[in-house]
Amino acid sequence: MREKVGIGIDVGSTTTKGVVINSAGQILASSIRPTGASANDAAKAVLDEIEEAHGEATEQPVVSTGYGRKLISIADREVTEITCHSLGVHHIFPDVQLVIDVGGQDSKAIRVGSEGRPTDFELNDKCSAGTGRFLEVMARVLDVPIEGLGPLALQSQNPCSISSTCTVFAESEVISQISSGESPEDIAAGIHQSMAGKIASMSKRVGIAAPVVATGGVALNQAFVEYLGKSLGEDISVPQEAQFTGALGAALLSIQ
Amino acid sequence: MASNESKERAYRKLESSSLLQQTMFRYMLEAQAASEEGKLAWVTSGFPVEIPLAMNLGVSYPEQYTAVVGSQKVGPEVCGFAEELGYSQELCSYARAGIGSTDRPDDSPLGGLPEPQVLLACNNICGTVLRWYEAVSKLTGAPVFLLDTPPVQRRQPSHHREYVRTGLEELIDFLGEEFDTSLEEDKLQEVASNSTKAIDLWTKSLEACKHKPSPLNCADRFLAMAPVVSMRGKEHILEYYEALLNEVEGRIQQGMGAIRDEKIRLLWDNIPPWFSIYKFFNGLAKRGVVFPADTYTHAWTGSLEGEDILNRMVDIYSNVYLNRGLRAKVDKMAGLIEEYHLDGFVMFSVRSCKRYSLGQLVSKDLVTERTGVPGVVIEGDMVDSRLFNEAQIETRIDALIEMIE
Numbered sequence: 113m114r115e116k117v118g119i120g121i122d123v124g125s126t127t128t129k130g131v132v133i134n135s136a137g138q139i140l141a142s143s144i145r146p147t148g149a150s151a152n153d154a155a156k157a158v159l160d161e162i163e164e165a166h167g168e169a170t171e172q173p174v175v176s177t178g179y180g181r182k183l184i185s186i187a188d189r190e191v192t193e194i195t196c197h198s199l200g201v202h203h204i205f206p207d208v209q210l211v212i213d214v215g216g217q218d219s220k221a222i223r224v225g226s227e228g229r230p231t232d233f234e235l236n237d238k239c240s241a242g243t244g245r246f247l248e249v250m251a252r253v254l255d256v257p258i259e260g261l262g263p264l265a266l267q268s269q270n271p272c273s274i275s276s277t278c279t280v281f282a283e284s285e286v287i288s289q290i291s292s293g294e295s296p297e298d299i300a301a302g303i304h305q306s307m308a309g310k311i312a313s314m315s316k317r318v319g320i321a322a323p324v325v326a327t328g329g330v331a332l333n334q335a336f337v338e339y340l341g342k343s344l345g346e347d348i349s350v351p352q353e354a355q356f357t358g359a360l361g362a363a364l365l366s367i368q
Numbered sequence: 369m370a371s372n373e374s375k376e377r378a379y380r381k382l383e384s385s386s387l388l389q390q391t392m393f394r395y396m397l398e399a400q401a402a403s404e405e406g407k408l409a410w411v412t413s414g415f416p417v418e419i420p421l422a423m424n425l426g427v428s429y430p431e432q433y434t435a436v437v438g439s440q441k442v443g444p445e446v447c448g449f450a451e452e453l454g455y456s457q458e459l460c461s462y463a464r465a466g467i468g469s470t471d472r473p474d475d476s477p478l479g480g481l482p483e484p485q486v487l488l489a490c491n492n493i494c495g496t497v498l499r500w501y502e503a504v505s506k507l508t509g510a511p512v513f514l515l516d517t518p519p520v521q522r523r524q525p526s527h528h529r530e531y532v533r534t535g536l537e538e539l540i541d542f543l544g545e546e547f548d549t550s551l552e553e554d555k556l557q558e559v560a561s562n563s564t565k566a567i568d569l570w571t572k573s574l575e576a577c578k579h580k581p582s583p584l585n586c587a588d589r590f591l592a593m594a595p596v597v598s599m600r601g602k603e604h605i606l607e608y609y610e611a612l613l614n615e616v617e618g619r620i621q622q623g624m625g626a627i628r629d630e631k632i633r634l635l636w637d638n639i640p641p642w643f644s645i646y647k648f649f650n651g652l653a654k655r656g657v658v659f660p661a662d663t664y665t666h667a668w669t670g671s672l673e674g675e676d677i678l679n680r681m682v683d684i685y686s687n688v689y690l691n692r693g694l695r696a697k698v699d700k701m702a703g704l705i706e707e708y709h710l711d712g713f714v715m716f717s718v719r720s721c722k723r724y725s726l727g728q729l730v731s732k733d734l735v736t737e738r739t740g741v742p743g744v745v746i747e748g749d750m751v752d753s754r755l756f757n758e759a760q761i762e763t764r765i766d767a768l769i770e771m772i773e
């Protein structure tokens with residue numbers, strides 16, 4: 113008999129992620145690709161890839177989540193990223209109290225209650241400061257590839273202070289720091305510190321409680337996670353599947 | 369063949385709404401006639417309107433008019449007229465639409481409001497109204513009268529009561545001089561009694577929403593409140609509120625709710641997004657979400673009966689929701705959640721109305737602490753649709769519903 117599986121697709125503003133899980137909640141296959149101009153095309157491509165990797169087409173209902181959850185035709189049900197991230201992270205870290213997810217264009221702080229259900233949340237989807245986009249803009253100003261920004265910051269002993277919380281103002285602030293001779297390491301560190309501070313204050317609105325888990329593409333950036341931990345005064349865990357927890361939560365709902 | 373039930377819309381229309389339309393039409397005609405006679409006052413929503421009415425003046429409510437501007441989806445345009453005059457986009461959109469439509473009535477819905485002879489502002493709702501009316505005064509030449517009502521934190525000190533009472537007496541003198549008339553006690557009694565009757569009927573319809581399923585939804589109440597806001601004191605509106613109460617009681621008897629399939633009951637806080645009022649609430653109705661109570665339409669309650677009407681006015685008009693501190697707001701919200709058996713709450717943080725929206729993040733936590741039900745803050749505006757992002761709001765409300773389910 114074919115094993116029962118769950119399929120979740122997380123259509124983010126920057127990337128689309130998909131996972132297939134078995135009934136024990138283990139990820140059997142996953143895929144990630146840029147969302148691009150069509151959420152629907154990206155979701156279809158991700159579904160094809162995970163089905164191919166899994167080795168067979170499945171008839172399991174697809175649960176979609178993420179900003180584009182309502183835009184895709186292959187989904188049988190849509191659930192918000194708040195619920196899905198909460199369930200997905202809770203599945204990996206059953207004790208988790210606070211999830212901080214930082215994606216390409218938004219960030220969120222979610223308090224997790226019993227059975228992994230969210231009890232409160234804050235969402236920043238209006239302003240690019242405090243999202244991956246902020247780091248992308250800053251990497252461009254410093255002329256380093258985006259993957260290089262975190263490692264550069266880790267070399268600093270003395271982060272610059274970046275006081276503007278707005279991406280546009282911070283950009284001019286960084287430009288003036290470059291011209292006044294600050295080192296790229298210290299500027300990169302200041303950029304991470306400033307972003308971590310902004311996300312920490314959003315998180316405080318839902319209440320800080322440990323264990324804290326960070327997810328989303330930006331959680332793969334070690335410098336950011338370090339500064340966020342300092343701002344919150346808590347150790348932060350990052351799951352290996354940091355970019356897939358939303359899709360995982362959706363897949364868990366699909367198998368239920 | 370599909371059954372009647374499945375053909376039925378998720379949202380049930382009120383039969384009394386045709387009477388509501390007639391009542392509002394009469395309000396507009398009366399204001400027009402009063403303006404032509406040189407006897408029209410523009411008043412703010414929390415103004416003790418019983419006094420000008422008892423002195424035989426007609427009244428128009430710019431806030432209500434600007435809600436119409438919003439619901440006709442021309443908010444950005446009419447607010448833009450004020451912005452062109454130099455007013456900031458940060459200014460309340462009621463004020464912007466009010467000033468904009470006064471400056472360019474011909475380009476505004478219904479040709480703007482009829483021209484005022486006096487402008488009566490009470491700052492129990494906010495301080496913006498005074499500046500707004502001063503701007504209108506510059507454009508129309510009508511003088512402004514301010515009734516100043518100091519905010520009430522806990523108990524109102526007696527010198528504040530005396531101060532507000534003096535303000536009411538000054539109002540009577542001001543209108544007496546402007547219109548060469550005087551206030552007759554009998555007439556004031558009559559108007560106050562009509563006002564109390566309308567408010568009683570209205571309160572009964574509101575309280576009927578404690579029933580499950582709720583006979584009224586948010587959009588129903590936001591429309592049905594129009595006469596009690598703008599014509600309390602006039603006898604003819606009682607007919608409408610009797611019809612509404614009848615219909616509400618009939619729905620309860622038949623076990624019929626405002627929406628077809630009530631599953632989740634929520635509290636609404638703040639003014640609604642007028643440009644999207646049906647789309648928003650009916651969209652949620654399709655998913656079984658009803659709003660049996662809100663903090664806004666419950667603001668017009670409180671009887672004017674008693675020995676000394678002016679003293680009752682001091683009480684009622686000083687203690688309106690917006691003139692009280694955060695504690696009173698949290699008490700009100702928690703009380704409504706408990707009495708109306710609600711599962712959660714939505715706080716609309718209105719970019720325009722700082723007075724209503726300030727402190728919402730704090731009160732959200734306090735209300736959840738007190739009641740144990742979750743809430744969510746969504747951001748936008750009531751008239752200026754440029755500040756309203758549907759997808760962002762949807763995600764927050766969907767997440768709230770998922771938390772409750």
Ligand code: SF4
Nearest residue numbers: 460462493494496721
């Ligand atoms: S600021 Fe608020 S209370 Fe004042 S007029 Fe505007 S909407 Fe009304």
